[in-house]
Amino acid sequence: MNLDEPADNSCINIFRTDHDDKFCQGCWRTLPETDHQDQVTDLKKADVAALPERRRREKG
Structure with a gap:
C-alpha cells in the first residue's frame, strides 16, 4: 500500500x-464497503481495496 497515491476504487458501476447477497459481482465489495467512499480516508479505501482480490481467490 502506497499512501502517496490515491487508493484504487474497484467499482465498475x-x-x-x-x-448469497454477500458481495457485488462487479467489484467484490459488500454494500457497507461501497457506501460513502467519497467520505473515507485513503487508508480505509486501501484496506477495502485489498479485500476483493482475496474474495475472488476464495470464491474460485
Missing part, C-alpha cells in the same frame, strides 16, 4: 450481488 455495476452493483449486482452474488447469489
